[in-house]
Amino acid sequence: MKPNRSIPAAAVIPVLTYPDVRRAVAWLEAAFGFAERVRIGADHRAQMRAGEGAIIVADDGSERRAPEPGAGVTHAVMVRVDDANEHCARARAAGARIVMEPTDFEYGERQYQAEDLAGHRWTFSQTLADVEPESWGGITVS
Structure with a gap:
């Protein structure tokens, strides 16, 4: 892939919609330890680093809408962390x-799941051991 400083380097970049981009960015930094990398407009979008990965925080608009309470879980984003217990305590606080x-x-x-201020579901995962998938019922395909 060619580098471009205007887009995160990650190969997969979830775009999550929030009713208030600036509030969401501040909350995601405080709760999950993400870091803003690019701000687009006053309250339009933000690119954030999440370890080696990235997310884009987008505003409500056009066809984009934040999750609705009680509508069920439509998606989840998984993020790898070094210490799930410590990360969970930070998010809870x-x-x-x-x-x-x-x-x-x-x-x-070791995993935990959290819901953020807009209702997005997150799974945070800490690797405890390198386990062969076949040992727990998985099948290695390639």
């Missing part, structure tokens, strides 16, 4: 609704 407490899974990950 910032007001995240913890949907699933940090839990160890047979596939070698």
Whole structure:
């Protein structure tokens, strides 16, 4: 891929809609430790770093809408972290609704789930061990 300083370098970049971009950016920095990298307009969009990955925070507009309470989970974004317990405590302190407490899974990950201020669902995953997928029922395809 050619580099371009106007777009995050990650290969996959979720674009999440929020009713207030500036408030969302501040909250995502405080709760999840993300870092704003590019601001687009006063309240239109922001590009944020999330470890080696990235997200784009977009405003309500055109066809874009933030999640609606009670409408069910339409998506989740998974982010790898170094310490799920510490990350969960930070998110909780910032007001995240913890949907699933940090839990160890047979596939070698400790994960927790949180809902942000606009209702987006997040899964944060800490690697505990390198586990062969076949040991827990997965199938390695390539």
